[in-house]
Amino acid sequence: MKKENIIDLTKILKPYANKRLWVALDSTYSKVYGSGETILEVIEECKKNGIKKPFIIRAEENYSGIAPSLI
Amino acid sequence: MKFRYHRLPSKVSKYVDVPIIPIGLKFGLYPCLVDSGSDYSFLHGRIGEALGLNVEDGEEVEIMGITGNKMTAYFHKIHFTIGGWEYNENFGFSYKLGTDLGIWGRDILFNKYKVIFDQKKKIVELKDYTDA
Numbered sequence: 001m002k003k004e005n006i007i008d009l010t011k012i013l014k015p016y017a018n019k020r021l022w023v024a025l026d027s028t029y030s031k032v033y034g035s036g037e038t039i040l041e042v043i044e045e046c047k048k049n050g051i052k053k054p055f056i057i058r059a060e061e062n063y064s065g066i067a068p069s070l071i
Numbered sequence: 072m073k074f075r076y077h078r079l080p081s082k083v084s085k086y087v088d089v090p091i092i093p094i095g096l097k098f099g100l101y102p103c104l105v106d107s108g109s110d111y112s113f114l115h116g117r118i119g120e121a122l123g124l125n126v127e128d129g130e131e132v133e134i135m136g137i138t139g140n141k142m143t144a145y146f147h148k149i150h151f152t153i154g155g156w157e158y159n160e161n162f163g164f165s166y167k168l169g170t171d172l173g174i175w176g177r178d179i180l181f182n183k184y185k186v187i188f189d190q191k192k193k194i195v196e197l198k199d200y201t202d203a
Contacts, residue, residue, distance in 0.1 A: 005193045008078040012189050017080060024099070039121050043098045054099040058171040063079035064087050 009057070016059035024054035035059075073152040076193035077102065090181070090188060090195040094173055095152030096122060105180065105188075105195055111163050113144060113174040122149060126164045134163065142167035153180070156199070169181035169201030 007029055016023050018035050022042045024033040033044035033054050046054045074092045081087040084102070093100040094114075098121060111134070121124040129145030136142070145164030151158055160179050168174070180186060184197035 004077045005075045006088060007075050007091075008086075010080050011077055012075065013080060039117055043121060046099065052099075053095075055093060055102070056099050057102050058086040060171075061080055063170075063172070064081040064083040 013057070013059040018059045020060060022056060022058050024051070024056050027053070027054065027055065029041060072197045074154075074195050074197075075196070088193055089170070092153065092195060092197070094175075095155070097150070098122075101173055103175045104170075105175045105186065107177060107181065107186070109174050109176035110178060111144075111146075112160075112176040112179045113163045113165060113168055115168050115171050116145075116164050116166035117171070118173065119145075119147065124149075124164065126166075129164060132163065134165075136169075146187060153183075158183075165203075 006065045009029060011049060012025065012029065012032065013023060021035045021037060024042045024046050025031065025033045026033060033049065033051050034042050036045065042056055057064045076088045077091040077092050078086045090105040091102045092105055094103045101118065116126045124147050126145050129147040132146060133141055134144050142165050144165040146161045146163050148159055148161050151160070176190050180197070185200055185202070187196040187198065189196065
């Protein structure tokens with residue numbers, strides 16, 4: 001089966017999406033370093049744990065509609 | 072440089088696949104949507120604060136989205152990386168952005184690189200203009 005190129009964040013963000021938490025992920029997008037209600041909390045948590053280059057994203061239930069799309 | 076699309080949750084169709092190129096900021100990597108329709112590049116005001124900026128001290132500009140809604144953005148020159156390459160450019164910071172994702176507009180990304188979308192392979196590629 002052809003492997004998809006996509007970086008699939010749907011599963012890893014799901015537990016955090018209803019509260020719209022900020023989430024720090026590792027470079028493979030498979031491990032959560034930390035989460036919090038503000039980006040500053042998450043940055044601090046990463047710093048405290050010596051993590052230098054986290055990927056930080058705000059988890060949402062719906063990313064459609066950033067550019068015009070169906071709602 | 073090639074960047075894979077990101078698959079994100081959607082209420083419309085379970086998920087949406089979007090061209091994202093992470094921007095390297097001092098706290099780590101942050102997802103920015105590649106938006107050829109945007110004149111300028113934007114980050115949410117919250118990201119400006121995380122970078123230590125006094126967001127509203129920047130150059131104030133009124134901008135208008137495709138829906139005609141106006142919002143205020145404050146432009147600041149920031150240091151960032153794209154795929155490890157370092158740059159200093161102006162980003163608009165606004166508290167009224169409809170998303171927490173950053174936006175790569177034509178001002179930075181498209182001026183620096185040939186931007187090639189491969190929607191079938193779900194890849195966005197940045198090429199030097201000097202490349203054949």
